[in-house]
Amino acid sequence: MSLETQIAKIIEANGAALYDTEIVTEFDETIYRVLITKEGGVNLDLCATISHELSPFLDVNPPMNQAYRLEISSPGIERKLIKPVHFKNAIGEKVKLKINNGDKVKGILVSADNDGIVVETKQGEEGFVYSELNTCKTYFDWN
Numbered sequence: 001m002s003l004e005t006q007i008a009k010i011i012e013a014n015g016a017a018l019y020d021t022e023i024v025t026e027f028d029e030t031i032y033r034v035l036i037t038k039e040g041g042v043n044l045d046l047c048a049t050i051s052h053e054l055s056p057f058l059d060v061n062p063p064m065n066q067a068y069r070l071e072i073s074s075p076g077i078e079r080k081l082i083k084p085v086h087f088k089n090a091i092g093e094k095v096k097l098k099i100n101n102g103d104k105v106k107g108i109l110v111s112a113d114n115d116g117i118v119v120e121t122k123q124g125e126e127g128f129v130y131s132e133l134n135t136c137k138t139y140f141d142w143n
Contacts, residue, residue, distance in 0.1 A: 003061060003063060004018070004021060006057070006061070007021065007034060007057075010050065010053050010054055010057060011034075011050055011054075013053075014046065014049055014053070015046075016036045016038040016042065016046060016050065017036065017037050017038065018034070018035075018036060019035040019036055019037045019074075019086070020080075020082060020083070020086070021033065021063070022035070023063070029069060030064070030066060030068040030069070031068060031069050031070075031071050032069070032070050032071070033072075033073065034050075034054065034070070034071070034073075035073060035074065035075040035079075036050065036072060036074065037089075041074070042073070047072040047073060047074075050072050054070065055070055077138070077140045078137060078140055079137060079138055080135070080136070081136040081137055081138065082136075084112060084113070084130065087109065087136075088112045088113075090109050090138050091109050091110070091111060092108065093109055093138045094106070094108055094109075094138060094139050094141065095107065095108070095119060095137065095138055095139070096136070096138075097119065097128070097133060097134075097135075098133075098134040098135045098136070099128070099132055099133065099134060100131075100132055100133070100134050101132075105119060105126060105128075106121065106139075107119040107120050107121035107122070107126070108120045110125060115129055115130070116128050116130055117133075
């Protein structure tokens with residue numbers, strides 16, 4: 001069983017779901033960030049509970065060979081879309097896409113499957129396969 005699968009089981013036991021993991025460096029500190037989602041939202045108490053359960057597990061099954069700080073958080077209202085499941089869960093939301101050819105697309109995510117996505121833009125529906133996509137994220141219209 002993969003480390004990510006085991007992490008997901010611990011998170012699911014607390015009523016949440018694993019969104020993604022990432023390793024980032026901030027101010028010369030390595031952070032192992034575990035992003036979680038939950039219907040109705042993620043709060044600090046949930047993050048703390050999952051952190052207390054994941055920490056001893058990761059002490060025995062470290063995610064990397066160097067010192068790191070564990071951080072549990074929500075991916076936020078504006079979040080990266082990387083895996084097909086991220087796109088599937090964002091159907092109906094506003095998205096910004098950077099296409100590999102340099103184009104930028106904004107619109108509503110209409111559909112997503114294991115091969116690609118369809119976005120409703122001002123020009124109509126546009127389809128993309130995942131290999132065409134560079135960076136993608138949801139966005140919130142703050143106006």
